[in-house]
Amino acid sequence: MPGHKGIKCDTACTDGQWDADCRTPCGFCYNGTVCNKTSGKCPFTEGNPLCSAGYRYTDTTCRIPCADRQWGVNCQTPCGFCYNGTVCNKTSGECSVTEGNLPCSPGYRYTDTTCRTPCENGTWGDNCSVDCSENCKSGGCDFVTGACLGVCQLGFTGHRCETGV
Incomplete structure (x- = not known):
């Protein structure tokens, strides 16, 4: 019986597990809430998203990560201009430092880690330093x-x- 385990299926799954024999881990439900032990669905709370940032709400189990170049709640925010087209963090949108380079592509200022601020008029290049x-x-x-x-x-x-x- 889904949501239970044991020889007689009389022991409920522990929090964070679901399905027959409780072998499937819960997905990434918002704010660490626990999924339904029978269906694996994340619970809906009024005013809150279903899934944690970095995961798509394509099904209610919140197990599918954002596609490349997308991040945030329900993957609705495009990544900034990360260096050399690298993919941003799917939870925070941050661009990472790669091989000693700044996280942002030339033409974007590293004022925040999402690399969405273009150089101001009169400057250009890596971190707008030229x-x-x-x-x-x-x-x-x-x-x-x-x-x-x-x-x-x-x-x-x-x-x-x-x-x-």
Whole structure:
């Protein structure tokens, strides 16, 4: 009998287990609540999500993790711009440091660990640490590549107006 174990099926599953013989662990129910011992379903509490952050509510057992590039409650938040396209943490959305690199892709500021803040006007590159070229007449550049968004000052050429003519 589901939700019970023992020779006579007279012992209820311990918390965190369900199904026949209580061999299936509960999924990731919100706030650590315990699943139904017979069905494995996570309980619904008014005003709270069914599943913990990082797990999809595609069934009520909360066992399916978010797809890559998604995170949070019911996987509704897209990942930020993690370095080199790495996948963010499915629970927190954080980008991790990889091989000594900053967690964010070039063009995004590491002000929070989700890498969603683009460089401010006038800066570009890794953690927005490079100033746009003074030779760019418009004064602005692409926040990822540093390419001049306008025209170069007289006497300069190149994507970043870095080459003297």
